Amino acid sequence: MALDQSFVGRTYPPTAPYEVGREKIREFAEAVGDANPAYTDAEAAKSLGHPDVIAPPTFVFSITFKAAGQVIEDPQLGLDYSRVVHGDQKFAYVRPVRAGDRLTVTSTIEAIKSMAGNDILDIRGEVHDEAGEHVVTAWTKLVARAAEEA
């Protein structure tokens, strides 16, 4: 069944802060096999002008997607998550995420579309630091594939 269009524009409350740890950044960088020292060596990061080690560009997805869970699991919206695939992903950075950041995410439903029985949901996550400064925006497009007819 098509999702309720009246949810477009709905904004969910900001998440509790996620504290970005140096070792979590290291773990992520190692998992993607990226030995760039800006991720693990504070001095190398400082030589590039960053106050501490920074996170790889896609690291923040783990935080924004968890926040998007508020939308995905909203019983009133009624998305069938078992049929959801990740369609598109985009980020716009004010600055890189870095160790010590305490980040909150505010998720908004930007669009709901129905195409060929598929529900398409666009979620925007605005990420702010503890000082309230904007750090990055993440746009996630989810596609709930049409249920097969029995």
Add this chain to the structure above:
Amino acid sequence: MTQPHTQPHTQSHTQTQTQTQSATAKVAYADVEVGTELPARSFPVDRATLVRYAGASGDFNPIHWNEKFAKEVGLPDVIAHGMFTMAEAIRVVTDWTGDPGSVVEYGVRFTRPVVVPNDDRGAVIEVGGKVAAKLDDNTVRVDLTATSGGQKVLGMARAVVRLG
């Protein structure tokens, strides 16, 4: 506290492949033309890679590690996390600029899954990139291509990066 400026320790052969290329090269806006190609890269991915990425990212969807489950939901085999592919593709850009903080925007469309068989070889993600436009403020748009097994796995893969 600080470590000597040597290559960081790595524990896996798969991640040491080209580490010496990164982090020092700087690209100047003035030296870049539309059409400038970035060094292409190949990123191997096997089941262990996916388990490790699942742990680091917190995405434990069984389609990325459980062959039985993946086939039950209609996939040919275990597939890589789309976000893993996205993370690898931007390395072509961050290795080129040296500073991962140079990335201003980055977006992709997940067009096909990267299928990762359990055959001790796994899969390979091939990534290329070229400068598609010179923009304001010392930024350029880089268009990326990503394929696996000859199939395009990312569409509309674009990054805007700030150069020196």
